[in-house]
Amino acid sequence: MxxxxxxxxxxxxxxxxxxxxxxxxxxxxxxxxxxxxxxxxxxxxxxxxxxxxxxxxxxxxxxxxxxxxxxxxxxxxxxxxxxxxxxxxxxxxxxxxxxxxxxxxxxxxxxxxxxxxxxxxxxxxxxxxxxxxxxxxxxxxxxxxxxxxxxxxxxxxxxxxxxxxxxxxxxxxxxxxxxxxxxxxxxxxxxxxxxxxxxxxxxxxxxxxxxxxxxxxxxxxxxxxxxxxxxxAPSQQAEPVWAPLSYTFAGIWELQPQWLEEHLEAPQIIDVREPAEFDGPLGRIPHARLIPLGDLAARSGEIAPERPVVTVCRAGGRSAQATVILRQAGFESVANLAGGMLRWRAEGRVVENAGV
CATH class of the missing domain: 3.60.15.10 (Ribonuclease Z/Hydroxyacylglutathione hydrolase-like)
Structure with a gap:
């Protein structure tokens, strides 16, 4: 049971x-x-x-x-x-x-x-x-x-x-x-x-x-x-409408890779890995912008608050925390890329600057 x-x-x-x-x-x-x-x-x-x-x-x-x-x-x-x-x-x-x-x-x-x-x-x-x-x-x-x-x-x-x-x-x-x-x-x-x-x-x-x-x-x-x-009843929190998101028991909104690949220019893609990873063998998603997780709170002003944000990292852990940081900074439309770059590459999705 x-x-x-x-x-x-x-x-x-x-x-x-x-x-x-x-x-x-x-x-x-x-x-x-x-x-x-x-x-x-x-x-x-x-x-x-x-x-x-x-x-x-x-x-x-x-x-x-x-x-x-x-x-x-x-x-x-x-x-x-x-x-x-x-x-x-x-x-x-x-x-x-x-x-x-x-x-x-x-x-x-x-x-x-x-x-x-x-x-x-x-x-x-x-x-x-x-x-x-x-x-x-x-x-x-x-x-x-x-x-x-x-x-x-x-x-x-x-x-x-x-x-x-x-x-x-x-x-x-x-x-x-x-x-x-x-x-x-x-x-x-x-x-x-x-x-x-x-x-x-x-x-x-x-x-x-x-x-x-x-x-x-x-x-x-x-x-x-x-x-x-x-x-x-009291007003229910609005469900996100900018993308088909799912909500985890950990309290994180997640986005599936297929939708993001089909809408690469719709959200702002923020890669929160370190610079060596961003340029490393896993490659990066087209249009992704690098802001390492440790710098995200201080640099959140570089992200447009009126556009949705998708955060990404190697496996989805650091980018999940990135969504928390951005919500604390006042961003409402934020989602984590489920599975990160490991899943993105495993599914054969488009990348830039990938190593051999």
């Missing part, structure tokens, strides 16, 4: 990717709208097909990426039937399963933070995804969106603490940089409802948290009640 834990720093949200390597099927839990491009890049690089996005509840601190991922990947949207959300492909009930290849996630209704909160338990009970129900040494709050402290206490005790002690728990959020806990740990050490704490202890604790409302609540909740439909 393929498993990845992803993080959105703005909302402190964890997104979880689970995939079956044999079938290539995958499911994504709690996707974030602004991170859809990142998620799609990772899914493509791992050779997976996204079957489902599942939101553990109607989030109040970020807009879900479910709708956007459906447009780009053809995935289907699943959310709790008690969530009140519209536009999903499937409405989940307690005891339902969400399959990816031969594996599946079991749905356990865990209301209390909201009416529609669910947790997802992997088929072998080795891990569970608890949304905002149970956090690492904490729980979800209960002071808005149909919150109910008594219901949350029983959800944790009856649906999560009944799992094996070794079962790893992955929450939808963490604000201290913690990544994972276990049922046994939380049963012993959770300061809100672990150990010998009773229901009245828990209710008194969460009723006096005095937390401010999430900053994005007025945007996030209406959008998430539509499963993140774009009409209610």
């Amino acid at each position: 393929i498993f990845r834990q992803l993080f959105d720093q703005t909302s402190s949200t964890y997104t979880y990717l689970l995939g079956d390597s044999a079938s290539g099927e995958a499911v994504l839990i709690d996707p974030v709208f602004e991170q859809a491009r990142r998620d799609l890049a990772l899914i493509a690089e791992l050779g997976l097909r996204l079957q489902w996005t599942v939101d553990t509840h109607v989030h109040a601190d970020h807009v879900t990426g479910a709708w956007l991922l459906k447009q780009h990947a053809g995935s289907r949207i699943a959310i709790s039937a008690a969530s009140g959300a519209e536009g999903a492909d499937r409405y989940l009930q307690d005891g339902d399963t969400v399959a990816f290849g031969p594996r599946h996630l079991l749905v356990r209704a865990t209301p209390g933070h909201t009416n529609g909160c669910i947790s997802l338990v992997l088929d072998d009970e080795s891990m569970a995804f608890t949304g905002d129900c149970l956090l690492i040494r904490g729980t979800g709050r209960t002071d808005f969106q149909q919150g109910n402290a008594n219901a949350l206490f029983h959800a944790v005790q009856d649906k999560l603490f009944t799992l094996p002690d070794a079962c790893l728990l992955y929450p939808a959020h963490d604000y201290r940089g913690l990544t994972v806990t276990s049922v046994g740990e939380e049963r012993r050490f959770n300061p809100r409802l672990g150990g010998e704490l009773c229901e009245s202890d828990f209710v008194g604790y969460v009723s006096n948290l005095r937390l401010p409302h999430p900053r994005q609540i007025d945007i996030a909740v209406p959008a998430n009640l539509q499963c993140g439909a774009a009409a209610s």
